[in-house]
Amino acid sequence: MADVTFDQSVIRTTDGIPLKVKLRRTTRLNRMKAIGLVAPLFIFILITFILPIGDMLLRSVENPTLSTYWPKTMAALETWDGTGLPDEPVFATLAEELVTTKKGRNLGKIANRLNYEQVGMRSLLSKTARKVARLKQGPYKDAFLKIDKRWGKTETWAIIKRTGKPITLSFYLTALDKRYDTQGNIVSQPEFKRIYITLFLRTLWVSLLITVLCLLAGYPIAYLMATLPVRTSNLLMIMVLLPFWTSLLVRTTSWIVLLQTQGVINDILVWIGVIGDKNRIEMIYNMTGTIIAMTHILLPFMVLPLYSVMKTISPNYVRAAQSLGANPLTAFWRIYFPQTVPGIGAGSILVFILAIGYYITPALVGGRTGQLISNFIAYHMQKSLNWGLAAALGGLLLAGILVLYWLYNRIVGIDNMKLG
């Protein structure tokens, strides 16, 4: 029998496996168990949520229309150097594909896509397709030039060649009020077409204003609730939580009821004689309506973090300051206020993040002037059907939100998020 000598320096478990190995195995097993528990939800969120968002972001740079329906023309245009006019073969291929896409009812998609780049392309294409169909043979170049003199311009061809690339930044450029000029350089849109930068700035400005209003209204009541005895403050808390739990649409409806020209507030003002029946104040279906309703809806998100911070501040500090000779204002500003800054930070960023992506309330009470960026995303999704632009606007908004959220995580910490 061979001598089996155990290395005495290695500690073993009862089944003879070195402790180190056993520990590693157990740790691995436990880790697999933990991953196994998280995996179902992780995969679920990945499929139902992350993939759709990724798909949308892809759509903001994707540009399949021309390369799908006009593959030969796009291939023929590859050889064109972008100066002067393309040669006869390009015209011939385009003529052929104009006819086939018209027959296949896909010309409209191409025409729409090109029309986003240059207004007038839609009519040019349908007119040309109609006339080209009657041509029996070439030379096509002269025929095209006869149909419309825009075919003799380099820029028309430059637009087609550029739009034919399967990946494009043009939606993002449009979303930032820029465009490609005929040479393919990035330039600003003409003055009358610049809307999105203004819209982004307006959204930022309105969100900031709503955050400040929420802070101004939330600070005093959070302070009052934090300093009152528990029984009273719990009663007051119900007044904060009830709107918080009430349906968003219910609250928006009631603001319409309150603020409209034939509504409750105007009626009261007329009744007590502050304003005449003729000049009722327009408080809704404009920016004022959006701001009032959104401040109301987001106020609990400011009050709750403020309250939870203020609740932990001992009143002794302020008393000590006053007994050392500070007047109440100094005691508040130098002693109490700095201790509430974490609550102010948490509440403000939360309200700002929520305000910047808000859709429902501006859509219902904002009228024409109270629309924010998300309303334009919805507009391009549902009305103009320019999905690429909607996706690009969404991508920019998402990037902004993620930066803000990263900030929130740095300041407050994701784990400290409190609900209700």
Added chain:
Amino acid sequence: MALPPYVGPIGRTWHYTLRVICGMIFLFLIAPILVIIPLSFNAEPYFTFTQGMLTFDPAAYSLRWYQDFLANPQWMLAIKNSFIVGVSATILASGLGTIAALGLSRSYMPYRTFIMGILISPMIVPLIITAAGMYFFYSKIGLAQTLLGLILAHTALGTPFVVITVTATLVGFDHSLTRAAANLGANPTRTFFKITMPLILPGVISGGLFAFITSFDEVVVVLFLAGFEQRTIPRQMWAGIREQISPTILAVATLLITFSIILMTVLELLRRRNERLRGIRG
């Protein structure tokens, strides 16, 4: 907070000014809810108080908008859809969320922060972006305009609340209890249902309630994903505000307020039970 005797006249004035200001802010918070309830009993099709209502004339009040609501098949369909979607999404979200929270709260979990970030992202991303993304994607895979699509979407939106509340409940969880159960011969399933589950139940239920409210009140995703047949209560209200504005909406609103008061009470009772069980407060 009674005023201490050393406070001077300025302090006294300020004290009462603050209370008046706070009173006005509380009025601002509660006014919309206070106004909508009496107006839903208006006998006239107006959105404002009539002369009769102000003098408490019984003839000026009626239940006609409630009858209107109950007689309307579209509203009944909306209620049915809302409950089907809400309840299914809540069950799915509570199940998936609770299991994931159990895994996340184990110290062996790798990349915890990253995974947590992904799991709660549906709460962070603005709804309009979520809705836009889902609209494209769900149309591609044939889930748009189906109740199943809505249920999956609302489950995704609801899970962050379950994950957060259950993880918070598990922070104070005493793991020696499960070890003791295992030591006494219980298998993991039995340990889970007999030991872990009763202790984290308040967290699961309050997370589930949040998920339910989220689904029940959600309209942006519904606007994009649902067809006419899948309309939910908020979608129907949206149509009511946008298209044919009628005081029936006020009746529905009042019912929803009552409903949210009930849910709020349940949640508060659960919170108290949870604190008592975990011995945070006596």
